[in-house]
Amino acid sequence: MENQLISTVVHDRLPDNYVRPETQRPRLDEVVPDADIPVVDLANPDRAAVVAQIGEACRTHGFFQVLNHGVPVELMVAMLAVAYDFFRLPAEEKAKLYSDDPAKKIRLSTSFNVRKETVHNWRDYLRLHCYPLEKYVSDWPANPPSFREIVSTYCREVRDLGFRLYGAISESLGLEEEYMKKVLGEQEQHMAVNFYPKCPAPELTYGLPAHTDPNALTILLMDQQVAGLQVLKEDRWIAVNPRPNALVINIGDQLQALSNGRYKSVWHRAVVNSDRPRMSVASFLCPCNDVVLGPAAKLINEDSPAVYRDYTYAEYYSKFWSRNLDQEHCLELFRA
Numbered sequence: 098m099e100n101q102l103i104s105t106v107v108h109d110r111l112p113d114n115y116v117r118p119e120t121q122r123p124r125l126d127e128v129v130p131d132a133d134i135p136v137v138d139l140a141n142p143d144r145a146a147v148v149a150q151i152g153e154a155c156r157t158h159g160f161f162q163v164l165n166h167g168v169p170v171e172l173m174v175a176m177l178a179v180a181y182d183f184f185r186l187p188a189e190e191k192a193k194l195y196s197d198d199p200a201k202k203i204r205l206s207t208s209f210n211v212r213k214e215t216v217h218n219w220r221d222y223l224r225l226h227c228y229p230l231e232k233y234v235s236d237w238p239a240n241p242p243s244f245r246e247i248v249s250t251y252c253r254e255v256r257d258l259g260f261r262l263y264g265a266i267s268e269s270l271g272l273e274e275e276y277m278k279k280v281l282g283e284q285e286q287h288m289a290v291n292f293y294p295k296c297p298a299p300e301l302t303y304g305l306p307a308h309t310d311p312n313a314l315t316i317l318l319m320d321q322q323v324a325g326l327q328v329l330k331e332d333r334w335i336a337v338n339p340r341p342n343a344l345v346i347n348i349g350d351q352l353q354a355l356s357n358g359r360y361k362s363v364w365h366r367a368v369v370n371s372d373r374p375r376m377s378v379a380s381f382l383c384p385c386n387d388v389v390l391g392p393a394a395k396l397i398n399e400d401s402p403a404v405y406r407d408y409t410y411a412e413y414y415s416k417f418w419s420r421n422l423d424q425e426h427c428l429e430l431f432r433a
């Protein structure tokens with residue numbers, strides 16, 4: 098029900114169905130503050146160094162930030178601003194887009210999977226299919242009036258960046274530059290515009306609980322003023338500070354499979370705070386449904402047997418959405 102959206106009313110108390118049991122709370126005082134996640138400057142003319150840095154980051158963190166990534170900074174600012182404007186629209190306007198059906202390609206929703214979950218998350222989100230743009234843009238929100246133009250320009254730029262990163266990531270695994278592009282084929286692109294309102298009890302709940310991303314590669318545009326993303330590193334949660342003008346990149350489950358487990362699709366979560374609302378814009382590149390995925394042949398040998406079996410993305414994705422976010426790593430169900 099659209100009245101479940103949390104961005105339409107101000108809450109002075111956390112409703113009971115958002116409160117996690119004691120053992121599942123974020124324990125914010127144990128989080129490593131100001132953590133360093135690797136930073137890669139894509140303008141570095143030494144291509145081999147860039148490839149090596151990306152490879153190292155994918156192995157050790159599954160996450161990195163990119164600078165000089167080619168997505169214009171004004172566009173990033175405009176994207177975040179129009180996202181805020183969208184969530185400030187009147188409740189009646191937002192209600193038109195509300196759906197809790199994960200199969201819908203364009204929908205405004207809340208939490209994660211409200212139909213299945215028992216405890217909700219302190220997040221509203223707008224989910225959009227973005228590729229090919231011509232197919233979807235006319236179904237996107239018509240308000241704010243600049244939404245479609247800004248978001249489609251942003252989508253094109255981010256897609257281009259994603260494909261450049263595929264080249265570097267392929268090379269870093271010793272594969273030909275075009276490998277991922279070829280194997281993943283013409284890919285879908287989805288966007289989650291995540292809005293985390295101010296929360297009256299951030300210690301008791303999540304914006305998004307721990308999860309890994311089921312797609313291939315994620316490009317995250319974070320609010321430059323408010324932190325909230327945390328990444329699991331050696332059994333501790335580390336807080337990622339927004340770096341001016343950077344985009345955050347993470348390896349999704351499909352690249353972990355493709356790399357035969359060399360690169361990790363790492364657990365991450367979003368926490369909330371009581372001072373300020375926070376926005377993030379996640380762009381997901383993902384294979385089409387009928388694409389067959391599995392470890393690259395070149396990465397399988399006697400010392401490194403296939404860790405995962407082959408499967409289609411359709412099979413993977415339906416498994417992912419049939420579960421709760423914070424269960425075991427979904428890839429565990431696809432072991433060879």
Ligand code: OGA
Pocket residue numbers: 289291305310317325326365366367377379
């Ligand atoms: C996601 C995600 C993190 C954030 O949307 O998959 O991990 O900081 N978001 O919003």
Ligand code: NI
Pocket residue numbers: 308309310365
């Ligand atoms: Ni995620």
